[in-house]
Amino acid sequence: MKRILLATLLGFSGAALADGGLLQKECVSCHNISGPTAQTLNEAFAKKGPDLFYAGNKYRQQWLVSWLQKPRRIRPTGIYYGNHIKAGAKEDEIDAATLTPHLALSKADATAVAAELMKLKVHDDLIAKEKIESGTISKQMGEMTFNKFLGCMACHLIEPEYGGFSGPELYTATQRLQPEFMASYIRNPQAWDPKSWMPNKHLSDVNIQKLVRYLDLLSKESANAK
Amino acid sequence: MPNRYWLVILLTALSLQAHAKESAADNYKAYCVQCHGLQGNGNGVNIRDMSVVPRDHTDAKSMSGRSDETIFKAIKEGGPAIDKSILMPPWGGTLSDEEITDLVQHLRMLCKCKFGS
Numbered sequence: 001m002k003r004i005l006l007a008t009l010l011g012f013s014g015a016a017l018a019d020g021g022l023l024q025k026e027c028v029s030c031h032n033i034s035g036p037t038a039q040t041l042n043e044a045f046a047k048k049g050p051d052l053f054y055a056g057n058k059y060r061q062q063w064l065v066s067w068l069q070k071p072r073r074i075r076p077t078g079i080y081y082g083n084h085i086k087a088g089a090k091e092d093e094i095d096a097a098t099l100t101p102h103l104a105l106s107k108a109d110a111t112a113v114a115a116e117l118m119k120l121k122v123h124d125d126l127i128a129k130e131k132i133e134s135g136t137i138s139k140q141m142g143e144m145t146f147n148k149f150l151g152c153m154a155c156h157l158i159e160p161e162y163g164g165f166s167g168p169e170l171y172t173a174t175q176r177l178q179p180e181f182m183a184s185y186i187r188n189p190q191a192w193d194p195k196s197w198m199p200n201k202h203l204s205d206v207n208i209q210k211l212v213r214y215l216d217l218l219s220k221e222s223a224n225a226k
Numbered sequence: 227m228p229n230r231y232w233l234v235i236l237l238t239a240l241s242l243q244a245h246a247k248e249s250a251a252d253n254y255k256a257y258c259v260q261c262h263g264l265q266g267n268g269n270g271v272n273i274r275d276m277s278v279v280p281r282d283h284t285d286a287k288s289m290s291g292r293s294d295e296t297i298f299k300a301i302k303e304g305g306p307a308i309d310k311s312i313l314m315p316p317w318g319g320t321l322s323d324e325e326i327t328d329l330v331q332h333l334r335m336l337c338k339c340k341f342g343s
Contacts, residue, residue: 039246040246040248041248041252041253041255041256042252044256045255045256077271081259081260081271082255082256082259082260085259085264085271086264087263087264087265088269090269091263091269091270091271091273091274092259092263092264092269092270092271093271094271148312149312150312151311151312151313151314151315153275154261154272154276154313154315155260155261155272162275163275164260164261164271164272164273164274164275164276165271165272165274166260166271166272188319189319190319190320195256195320196320197256197257197260199257199304199315199316199317199319199320200316200318200319200320201304201315201316202316202319
Protein backbone atom coordinates (compact mmCIF):
# COMPACT_ATOMS: atom_id res chain seq x y z
CA MET A 1 0.00 0.00 0.00
CA LYS A 2 2.82 2.33 0.98
CA ARG A 3 4.54 1.69 -2.33
CA ILE A 4 1.39 2.41 -4.30
CA LEU A 5 0.84 5.60 -2.33
CA LEU A 6 4.43 6.69 -2.88
CA ALA A 7 4.23 5.99 -6.59
CA THR A 8 1.03 7.99 -6.80
CA LEU A 9 2.42 10.88 -4.82
CA LEU A 10 5.55 11.05 -6.91
CA GLY A 11 3.64 10.51 -10.10
CA PHE A 12 6.07 7.78 -11.04
CA SER A 13 4.63 4.57 -12.34
CA GLY A 14 4.69 2.18 -15.20
CA ALA A 15 1.64 3.95 -16.57
CA ALA A 16 3.56 7.22 -16.66
CA LEU A 17 6.32 5.51 -18.54
CA ALA A 18 3.96 4.06 -21.09
CA ASP A 19 2.28 7.40 -21.52
CA GLY A 20 5.15 9.40 -22.96
CA GLY A 21 7.99 8.61 -20.58
CA LEU A 22 9.16 9.86 -17.23
CA LEU A 23 11.72 12.12 -18.81
CA GLN A 24 9.10 14.29 -20.51
CA LYS A 25 6.61 14.02 -17.67
CA GLU A 26 8.63 14.47 -14.51
CA CYS A 27 12.26 15.38 -15.11
CA VAL A 28 11.43 18.57 -17.01
CA SER A 29 10.26 20.30 -13.85
CA CYS A 30 13.89 20.63 -12.75
CA HIS A 31 15.96 19.77 -15.84
CA ASN A 32 16.29 21.25 -19.30
CA ILE A 33 15.96 18.29 -21.67
CA SER A 34 15.41 20.13 -24.93
CA GLY A 35 17.91 23.03 -24.90
CA PRO A 36 19.18 25.59 -25.42
CA THR A 37 20.90 26.24 -22.13
CA ALA A 38 20.51 29.44 -20.09
CA GLN A 39 21.42 32.50 -22.14
CA THR A 40 21.24 34.98 -19.27
CA LEU A 41 22.37 34.90 -15.66
CA ASN A 42 18.80 35.23 -14.46
CA GLU A 43 17.98 32.02 -16.32
CA ALA A 44 21.12 30.39 -14.93
CA PHE A 45 20.29 31.45 -11.35
CA ALA A 46 16.88 29.77 -11.73
CA LYS A 47 18.21 26.34 -12.72
CA LYS A 48 17.12 23.58 -10.36
CA GLY A 49 19.08 20.71 -11.87
CA PRO A 50 21.79 20.15 -14.45
CA ASP A 51 20.96 20.51 -18.13
CA LEU A 52 20.15 17.12 -19.57
CA PHE A 53 19.68 17.94 -23.24
CA TYR A 54 23.20 16.68 -23.92
CA ALA A 55 23.10 13.87 -21.33
CA GLY A 56 24.11 11.29 -23.95
CA ASN A 57 27.31 13.23 -24.57
CA LYS A 58 28.02 13.59 -20.88
CA TYR A 59 27.10 10.65 -18.67
CA ARG A 60 27.92 6.98 -18.48
CA GLN A 61 24.69 5.03 -18.88
CA GLN A 62 25.55 2.45 -16.23
CA TRP A 63 26.19 5.19 -13.68
CA LEU A 64 22.88 6.88 -14.53
CA VAL A 65 20.95 3.65 -13.94
CA SER A 66 22.63 3.16 -10.61
CA TRP A 67 22.47 6.80 -9.43
CA LEU A 68 18.82 7.27 -10.33
CA GLN A 69 17.95 4.40 -7.99
CA LYS A 70 20.12 5.70 -5.15
CA PRO A 71 20.66 9.39 -5.79
CA ARG A 72 23.08 11.33 -3.60
CA ARG A 73 24.32 14.89 -3.84
CA ILE A 74 27.23 15.52 -6.22
CA ARG A 75 27.19 19.31 -6.04
CA PRO A 76 27.54 20.31 -2.37
CA THR A 77 25.88 23.68 -3.01
CA GLY A 78 23.38 22.68 -5.69
CA ILE A 79 23.31 23.90 -9.26
CA TYR A 80 23.65 27.61 -8.49
CA TYR A 81 25.62 27.82 -5.27
CA GLY A 82 24.28 31.31 -4.55
CA ASN A 83 20.84 29.88 -3.82
CA HIS A 84 22.23 27.52 -1.19
CA ILE A 85 24.73 29.44 0.91
CA LYS A 86 24.40 31.80 3.84
CA ALA A 87 26.78 34.02 5.75
CA GLY A 88 28.45 32.10 8.59
CA ALA A 89 30.35 33.14 11.70
CA LYS A 90 33.66 33.03 9.81
CA GLU A 91 32.99 32.19 6.19
CA ASP A 92 29.92 31.57 4.03
CA GLU A 93 28.34 28.20 4.75
CA ILE A 94 26.19 25.73 2.89
CA ASP A 95 22.52 26.31 3.71
CA ALA A 96 21.51 22.64 3.80
CA ALA A 97 17.85 23.44 4.51
CA THR A 98 17.51 24.89 1.01
CA LEU A 99 18.76 21.76 -0.76
CA THR A 100 16.20 19.19 -1.83
CA PRO A 101 17.04 15.54 -2.43
CA HIS A 102 16.59 13.99 -5.87
CA LEU A 103 13.78 11.48 -6.21
CA ALA A 104 14.75 7.82 -6.33
CA LEU A 105 13.42 5.69 -9.19
CA SER A 106 12.71 2.00 -9.39
CA LYS A 107 15.20 -0.11 -11.30
CA ALA A 108 12.85 -0.36 -14.28
CA ASP A 109 12.22 3.39 -14.38
CA ALA A 110 15.90 4.22 -13.86
CA THR A 111 16.85 1.92 -16.73
CA ALA A 112 14.21 3.43 -19.01
CA VAL A 113 15.12 7.04 -18.14
CA ALA A 114 18.85 6.39 -18.56
CA ALA A 115 18.20 4.87 -21.99
CA GLU A 116 16.20 7.95 -23.01
CA LEU A 117 18.86 10.30 -21.66
CA MET A 118 21.60 8.57 -23.63
CA LYS A 119 19.76 9.49 -26.84
CA LEU A 120 20.21 13.19 -26.11
CA LYS A 121 23.38 14.06 -27.97
CA VAL A 122 23.18 17.55 -29.37
CA HIS A 123 26.89 18.16 -28.78
CA ASP A 124 28.39 15.33 -30.80
CA ASP A 125 30.36 18.07 -32.56
CA LEU A 126 32.19 19.08 -29.37
CA ILE A 127 32.80 15.47 -28.37
CA ALA A 128 34.23 14.64 -31.80
CA LYS A 129 36.96 17.23 -31.30
CA GLU A 130 38.40 15.38 -28.30
CA LYS A 131 40.79 12.48 -28.42
CA ILE A 132 41.70 10.80 -25.16
CA GLU A 133 45.23 9.47 -25.25
CA SER A 134 46.05 6.45 -23.16
CA GLY A 135 48.58 7.02 -20.43
CA THR A 136 49.07 7.25 -16.72
CA ILE A 137 49.81 9.96 -14.21
CA SER A 138 51.14 9.59 -10.69
CA LYS A 139 48.90 10.78 -7.90
CA GLN A 140 51.58 13.24 -6.82
CA MET A 141 51.88 14.80 -10.29
CA GLY A 142 48.11 14.86 -10.66
CA GLU A 143 47.70 16.66 -7.36
CA MET A 144 50.42 19.15 -8.22
CA THR A 145 48.76 19.91 -11.56
CA PHE A 146 45.25 20.07 -10.17
CA ASN A 147 45.95 22.01 -7.00
CA LYS A 148 49.17 23.98 -7.35
CA PHE A 149 49.47 24.67 -11.07
CA LEU A 150 45.83 25.05 -12.06
CA GLY A 151 43.98 25.75 -8.82
CA CYS A 152 40.96 23.56 -9.61
CA MET A 153 40.56 22.64 -5.92
CA ALA A 154 39.32 26.17 -5.25
CA CYS A 155 35.85 25.10 -6.40
CA HIS A 156 35.91 21.28 -6.53
CA LEU A 157 36.26 18.56 -3.92
CA ILE A 158 38.99 16.11 -4.91
CA GLU A 159 38.38 14.10 -1.75
CA PRO A 160 35.24 14.05 0.35
CA GLU A 161 36.99 16.37 2.82
CA TYR A 162 39.27 18.46 0.64
CA GLY A 163 38.53 21.23 -1.83
CA GLY A 164 35.85 23.79 -2.66
CA PHE A 165 32.08 23.47 -2.70
CA SER A 166 30.65 25.54 -5.53
CA GLY A 167 31.46 22.99 -8.26
CA PRO A 168 30.59 19.30 -8.52
CA GLU A 169 32.76 16.82 -6.60
CA LEU A 170 35.47 15.41 -8.80
CA TYR A 171 36.60 12.28 -6.99
CA THR A 172 33.73 10.47 -8.69
CA ALA A 173 33.96 12.28 -12.04
CA THR A 174 35.11 9.33 -14.14
CA GLN A 175 32.50 7.05 -12.63
CA ARG A 176 29.86 9.51 -13.84
CA LEU A 177 31.23 11.16 -16.94
CA GLN A 178 32.56 10.23 -20.35
CA PRO A 179 36.25 11.16 -20.72
CA GLU A 180 35.68 13.13 -23.94
CA PHE A 181 33.06 15.22 -22.15
CA MET A 182 35.46 15.97 -19.31
CA ALA A 183 38.16 17.01 -21.78
CA SER A 184 35.77 19.18 -23.77
CA TYR A 185 34.25 20.86 -20.72
CA ILE A 186 37.68 21.58 -19.23
CA ARG A 187 38.81 22.98 -22.60
CA ASN A 188 35.88 25.35 -22.98
CA PRO A 189 33.05 25.31 -20.43
CA GLN A 190 31.31 28.16 -22.24
CA ALA A 191 30.91 26.04 -25.38
CA TRP A 192 28.56 23.88 -23.29
CA ASP A 193 27.10 26.60 -21.12
CA PRO A 194 27.93 30.26 -21.78
CA LYS A 195 26.99 31.19 -18.20
CA SER A 196 28.90 28.31 -16.57
CA TRP A 197 30.41 29.18 -13.17
CA MET A 198 33.57 27.46 -14.36
CA PRO A 199 36.13 29.66 -16.12
CA ASN A 200 37.99 28.81 -19.31
CA LYS A 201 41.57 28.48 -18.13
CA HIS A 202 42.87 28.10 -21.70
CA LEU A 203 44.63 24.88 -20.85
CA SER A 204 47.01 23.15 -23.23
CA ASP A 205 46.16 19.73 -24.67
CA VAL A 206 48.88 18.26 -22.45
CA ASN A 207 47.29 19.65 -19.30
CA ILE A 208 43.81 18.56 -20.35
CA GLN A 209 45.05 15.01 -20.87
CA LYS A 210 46.79 15.14 -17.48
CA LEU A 211 43.61 16.27 -15.75
CA VAL A 212 41.46 13.58 -17.38
CA ARG A 213 43.98 10.93 -16.28
CA TYR A 214 44.12 12.35 -12.78
CA LEU A 215 40.33 12.37 -12.51
CA ASP A 216 40.33 8.75 -13.66
CA LEU A 217 42.86 7.91 -10.95
CA LEU A 218 40.81 9.70 -8.30
CA SER A 219 37.62 7.93 -9.32
CA LYS A 220 39.27 4.51 -9.21
CA GLU A 221 40.63 5.24 -5.74
CA SER A 222 37.22 6.44 -4.63
CA ALA A 223 35.52 3.31 -6.01
CA ASN A 224 38.12 1.04 -4.35
CA ALA A 225 37.66 2.82 -1.03
CA LYS A 226 33.99 1.82 -0.89
CA MET B 227 9.90 44.43 -46.83
CA PRO B 228 11.94 41.71 -48.56
CA ASN B 229 12.33 38.51 -46.63
CA ARG B 230 16.09 38.89 -46.35
CA TYR B 231 15.68 42.11 -44.32
CA TRP B 232 13.48 40.28 -41.85
CA LEU B 233 16.16 37.61 -41.63
CA VAL B 234 18.86 40.22 -40.89
CA ILE B 235 16.68 41.83 -38.20
CA LEU B 236 15.92 38.45 -36.65
CA LEU B 237 19.57 37.37 -36.63
CA THR B 238 20.64 40.71 -35.14
CA ALA B 239 18.02 40.43 -32.42
CA LEU B 240 19.11 36.86 -31.61
CA SER B 241 22.75 37.91 -31.56
CA LEU B 242 22.02 40.81 -29.20
CA GLN B 243 20.07 38.49 -26.94
CA ALA B 244 22.88 35.93 -26.88
CA HIS B 245 25.49 38.54 -26.00
CA ALA B 246 23.43 40.84 -23.80
CA LYS B 247 25.58 42.51 -21.18
CA GLU B 248 24.96 41.37 -17.62
CA SER B 249 25.00 43.83 -14.73
CA ALA B 250 28.13 43.97 -12.60
CA ALA B 251 26.07 43.01 -9.54
CA ASP B 252 24.82 39.85 -11.28
CA ASN B 253 28.27 38.94 -12.59
CA TYR B 254 29.68 39.38 -9.09
CA LYS B 255 26.90 37.20 -7.70
CA ALA B 256 27.52 34.55 -10.35
CA TYR B 257 31.29 34.30 -10.47
CA CYS B 258 32.95 36.16 -7.57
CA VAL B 259 30.82 35.32 -4.53
CA GLN B 260 31.87 31.65 -4.53
CA CYS B 261 35.32 32.71 -3.27
CA HIS B 262 35.04 36.38 -2.28
CA GLY B 263 31.86 35.80 -0.30
CA LEU B 264 28.31 37.08 -0.06
CA GLN B 265 29.62 40.23 1.59
CA GLY B 266 32.68 40.58 -0.64
CA ASN B 267 34.99 40.26 2.35
CA GLY B 268 36.97 37.27 1.04
CA ASN B 269 35.08 34.72 3.15
CA GLY B 270 33.40 32.74 0.37
CA VAL B 271 32.01 29.23 0.72
CA ASN B 272 35.06 27.78 -1.08
CA ILE B 273 37.86 29.08 1.12
CA ARG B 274 38.20 26.28 3.70
CA ASP B 275 41.21 24.56 2.10
CA MET B 276 42.72 27.45 0.15
CA SER B 277 46.42 28.12 0.68
CA VAL B 278 45.86 31.80 -0.16
CA VAL B 279 42.68 33.51 0.98
CA PRO B 280 40.75 35.59 -1.56
CA ARG B 281 41.03 39.37 -1.58
CA ASP B 282 38.73 41.24 0.79
CA HIS B 283 36.96 43.59 -1.61
CA THR B 284 35.70 45.71 1.27
CA ASP B 285 39.23 46.46 2.49
CA ALA B 286 39.81 50.04 1.31
CA LYS B 287 43.46 49.99 2.30
CA SER B 288 44.50 47.03 0.12
CA MET B 289 42.05 47.76 -2.69
CA SER B 290 43.23 51.36 -3.03
CA GLY B 291 46.71 49.99 -3.60
CA ARG B 292 45.68 48.53 -6.96
CA SER B 293 44.93 50.52 -10.08
CA ASP B 294 41.79 49.89 -12.11
CA GLU B 295 44.02 48.52 -14.88
CA THR B 296 45.63 46.01 -12.49
CA ILE B 297 42.24 44.84 -11.21
CA PHE B 298 40.95 44.57 -14.80
CA LYS B 299 43.96 42.43 -15.69
CA ALA B 300 43.51 40.18 -12.64
CA ILE B 301 39.87 39.55 -13.52
CA LYS B 302 40.47 39.00 -17.21
CA GLU B 303 43.70 37.01 -17.09
CA GLY B 304 43.72 35.60 -13.56
CA GLY B 305 45.89 36.04 -10.46
CA PRO B 306 49.21 34.99 -12.02
CA ALA B 307 48.93 37.85 -14.54
CA ILE B 308 49.58 40.25 -11.64
CA ASP B 309 51.88 37.88 -9.73
CA LYS B 310 49.09 36.69 -7.47
CA SER B 311 47.54 33.32 -6.74
CA ILE B 312 46.59 30.73 -9.36
CA LEU B 313 43.41 30.26 -7.29
CA MET B 314 42.09 33.45 -8.93
CA PRO B 315 41.16 32.14 -12.39
CA PRO B 316 40.92 34.12 -15.65
CA TRP B 317 37.39 35.28 -16.46
CA GLY B 318 38.16 36.60 -19.95
CA GLY B 319 36.40 33.63 -21.52
CA THR B 320 33.25 34.36 -19.55
CA LEU B 321 33.01 38.14 -19.34
CA SER B 322 33.34 40.79 -22.03
CA ASP B 323 35.84 43.63 -21.56
CA GLU B 324 32.90 45.95 -20.96
CA GLU B 325 31.54 43.67 -18.23
CA ILE B 326 34.98 43.49 -16.59
CA THR B 327 35.24 47.29 -16.66
CA ASP B 328 31.84 47.46 -14.93
CA LEU B 329 33.02 44.86 -12.42
CA VAL B 330 36.07 46.98 -11.56
CA GLN B 331 33.70 49.85 -10.75
CA HIS B 332 31.57 47.46 -8.70
CA LEU B 333 34.67 46.60 -6.64
CA ARG B 334 35.35 50.31 -6.17
CA MET B 335 31.84 50.60 -4.78
CA LEU B 336 32.44 47.67 -2.40
CA CYS B 337 35.70 49.09 -1.06
CA LYS B 338 34.41 52.68 -1.15
CA CYS B 339 37.83 53.59 -2.45
CA LYS B 340 39.82 54.69 -5.47
CA PHE B 341 43.35 53.90 -6.56
CA GLY B 342 45.81 55.84 -4.40
CA SER B 343 43.14 57.19 -2.07
